[in-house]
Amino acid sequence: MCGLLFAAFVFYTDDYVIAGVLPEIAADLGVSESVAGQLVTAFSVAVAVAAPVAAVALARWPRRAVFGIALTAFTAANIVAAFSGSFPLLLGLRVIAALAAAMATPALFAVAAALAPQERQGRFIATVALGVTGSIAIGVPLGTWIGGQWGWRATFAAMAVGGLVALVSLVAALPPTPPGPVVALREQVRVLTSKPILLGLTANALTITGSMMLLTYLAPYLTDLANAGTETRAVIFAASGFAAMAGIWLGGLATDRWGPDRTLIGGIGVFAAVMAVFTILWPMRPVSMWVVAPLAIVWGGAAFWNSPAIQARLLRLAGPVGGQALALNTSFTYIGVAVGGGLGGVLLSVFTSAALPPVSGVLGLLALGVFGLAAGAARRGAPAAR
Incomplete structure (x- = not known):
């Protein structure tokens, strides 16, 4: 299980860490920060598109082979990125790393569920x-700290090392898990x-949209609400x-x-309630951080509490095509x-950051x-593959 956890840590860090070294990448490769930001967009779009396709195409592959190929490609892409001298090349390498993540990420959760006793899934x-x-x-x-100390290329080098460690740990320690059953494409x-x-x-x-909307712009919101x-x-x-x-975990x-x-x-329910409290506090600004911090x-x-329940629900409903359902969930x-x-x-440009919590709360509801x-709908008919 530790190998599965670490692999997820490496894949998602590789996606998000670009934001921390974006100015340095832009300056070094001679592009604007808005153009450099497309490295994040390209990664996210590639994963969203490729994850369900990979899950269907690789359903019969042994999981060790899936992880081995994905992590090898991921590690190689980050090694080359550490030496990249052009933005188009770096953008292409981000797509390769994203395809590797799309190939492996749903399988990480599917293997975890397969290894779990039913009552501990x-x-x-x-x-x-x-x-x-x-x-x-x-x-x-x-x-981000590594990039600040030794440059943005060191960040990619560190991701390559992480990919190599994940590769070795999964291939060496992962118990044998059978590939998914044969299910006709039409049935899938x-x-x-x-x-x-x-x-x-x-x-x-909808829940992710509401959560990430506030998380993305949490800095200006905290500044406006509490002079943080x-x-x-x-x-x-x-x-x-x-x-x-x-x-x-909870x-x-x-x-x-x-x-x-x-x-x-x-x-x-808790997420929506916190958004309601944030909305009520806005007219009282500046609000003490002793009030804001516990709410945050x-x-x-609450924003991440739902993830295990969502995935467990999909696995139970989808049955033999649970891995493909998890891939769609990734998308x-x-x-x-x-x-x-x-x-x-x-919302930030048309209104102010005050609009973020109420809209997030409505999305939660x-x-x-x-x-x-x-x-x-689930109670009226089970959709699991036959």
């Missing part, structure tokens, strides 16, 4: 998901486009990141104890991230309603 999924939040709380700051499409699954995926995208300086904002970001790690425990549906109701920590935990997650950043930017429809 939520905890096993949460263990791998800790790599996602750990990349935000630990990986990105560490990668039937399951993956069924109402319980599509509605659940849409609800997940750079050091204070850094502490809040770190605390929220560690709260997210705790939230994922969400896994709750999924095993209460089931996915009840866990989702609790997590989204609860928000961080919808990246779509939510992209839409959240775009929508937040529009919409997600709760869509999850309710998904649960109702």
Whole structure:
């Protein structure tokens, strides 16, 4: 399980860490920061498009082979990136790294679920998901620090080392796991486009959009709400990141104890409540950080609490094509991230940062309603492949 967790940590750090060294990349390669930002966009779009395709195409491959090929390509792409001298080459290498992540990431969660006893599936999924939040709380700051000390190329070199360590740990220590069963493509499409699954995926995208919209623009929001300086904002970001790690683990425990549906109701409900409190506090600004910080920590935990429940729900509904369902979930997650950043930017430019929490809260409530429809559809008919 540690190898699966570390691989998730490496893949997601590689996606997010670019933001920390963006100015240095832009200056060194002679492009604007807005152009350099497309390195992040290209990675996210490539993963969103490629993940479900790879999951269907590689469903019968042994998992060790999937991880071996993906991590080898990922490591090679980052090694070449560390020596890249042109922006177009670096952009192409980011796409290669993203395709490797799209190939491996859904399989990481599918293998975790396959290794788990039924009553502990939520905890096993949460263990791998800790790599996602750990990349935000630990990986990105560490990668940014490395870039500050030795240059942005050292950040890519560090990612290559991480990919190599993940490769060795998975290939050497991963227990044998059988490939997925043979399911006709038409049957896969039937399951993956069924109402319980599509509605659940849409609800997940809504929750991610609401969460990432505020996370992307948390710095200006904290400045406007509480006059938070750079050091204070850094502490809040770190605390929220560690709260997210705790939230994922506790969400896994709750999924095993209460089931996915009840866990989702609790997590989204808390998220919407925190957004409502932020909205009420706006007219009282500047608000003390002693009030804002605990709310930000609860928000961080609630925002990531839902991940194990969402994935456990998809695995149970999709049955033999659970891996493909998780790949679609990866796509919808990246779509939510992209839409959240775009929508937040529009709100920030047209209104002020005051608009972020109420809109995020409304999106959370919409997600709760869509999850309710998904649960109702699941009760009326099981979509699992035959």
